[in-house]
Amino acid sequence: MIKKDEQQLIQAIRNLKKEKSIYIIAHYYQREAIQDIADFVGDSYSMAVAAKQSPGNIILVAGVDFMAESAAILCPDKMVLSPEPLATCPMANSISAADVLAYKEQHPDSIIVSYVNTPAEIKAVSDICCTSSNAEKIINRFPQETNIYFIPDQNLAVNVAHKLGRKLDYFASFCPIHARVTKEDLVKQQEAEPGAMFAVHPECGPELVAMADYCGSTAGIINYVLTSPADKFIIATECGVIHAINKANANKQLFLASEDLICPNMKSITLDKILYSIEQMQTIITVPENIRVRAAMALEKMIAYGS
Numbered sequence: 001m002i003k004k005d006e007q008q009l010i011q012a013i014r015n016l017k018k019e020k021s022i023y024i025i026a027h028y029y030q031r032e033a034i035q036d037i038a039d040f041v042g043d044s045y046s047m048a049v050a051a052k053q054s055p056g057n058i059i060l061v062a063g064v065d066f067m068a069e070s071a072a073i074l075c076p077d078k079m080v081l082s083p084e085p086l087a088t089c090p091m092a093n094s095i096s097a098a099d100v101l102a103y104k105e106q107h108p109d110s111i112i113v114s115y116v117n118t119p120a121e122i123k124a125v126s127d128i129c130c131t132s133s134n135a136e137k138i139i140n141r142f143p144q145e146t147n148i149y150f151i152p153d154q155n156l157a158v159n160v161a162h163k164l165g166r167k168l169d170y171f172a173s174f175c176p177i178h179a180r181v182t183k184e185d186l187v188k189q190q191e192a193e194p195g196a197m198f199a200v201h202p203e204c205g206p207e208l209v210a211m212a213d214y215c216g217s218t219a220g221i222i223n224y225v226l227t228s229p230a231d232k233f234i235i236a237t238e239c240g241v242i243h244a245i246n247k248a249n250a251n252k253q254l255f256l257a258s259e260d261l262i263c264p265n266m267k268s269i270t271l272d273k274i275l276y277s278i279e280q281m282q283t284i285i286t287v288p289e290n291i292r293v294r295a296a297m298a299l300e301k302m303i304a305y306g307s
């Protein structure tokens with residue numbers, strides 16, 4: 001593929017997506033230029049809803065594999081393209097359907113709540129999905145005495161359980177990007193930026209959440225920063241959120257809690273790959289129908305209960 005300069009690439013993508021009526025949905029953790037050419041930018045919850053509501057019959061998902069899969073699960077009549085099918089999420093891949101079924105066998109009355117950061121096979125053996133935007137709301141739908149197995153993010157499970165004051169069983173995995181931020185990283189930034197408010201994603205460890213002025217999903221953090229009267233913030237989530245906030249021209253000073261808050265899988269998607277994808281109409285993401293139907297039930301339930 002011939003390397004074109006960024007402006008040419010952007011123009012070529014804009015022309016071709018218009019000509020082919022392709023709707024681009026991007027995650028907040030995408031590169032800045034990708035956020036800028038997308039028709040919709042959001043977190044994994046709003047991306048799933050946007051896929052369902054998208055106009056036309058072709059969606060390109062600029063995000064990791066489970067995000068494109070969620071679009072394919074929810075929109076069986078649409079073509080879903082991924083510009084980089086190898087962009088994946090190590091946390092999503094850390095659990096197998098066999099792990100879930102083994103738990104279910106031991107705890108037949110349990111409810112399996114799976115984070116959307118899971119492959120289709122895991123959603124298919126789950127009772128309901130959730131995202132960091134709606135995990136509390138989804139879990140609160142079930143009576144206090146319900147045994148809930150929350151998979152696969154242990155930090156999100158522990159943080160939500162603490163907030164709701166209830167016990168959750170959970171699978172012990174984590175996001176390597178959010179979990180790597182330490183208390184020491186934060187303290188260093190707080191010393192450098194005294195008076196800054198601290199907003200944290202619940203995929204970070206509970207010791208960081210305990211120090212936060214606000215804890216919420218990426219969309220929640222953006223909303224918190226934009227609506228807060230404060231003007232200086234330290235943020236613990238992936239660095240792509242900074243561009244998403246700056247686009248609102250709200251004149252906020254933003255600092256990441258750690259310089260390591262960068263997801264290489266999210267950043268493996270580039271403008272070149274998006275152009276190639278819509279030129280060649282590749283890679284089309286499909287989910288076997290027997291899995292798709294069961295996974296769709298868990299995702300649809302999340303959208304119905306969690307909005």
Ligand code: SF4
Pocket residue numbers: 029064088089090091092117175176177178238263265266
């Ligand atoms: S930021 Fe973490 S949870 Fe999100 S895709 Fe990257 S590794 Fe997975």
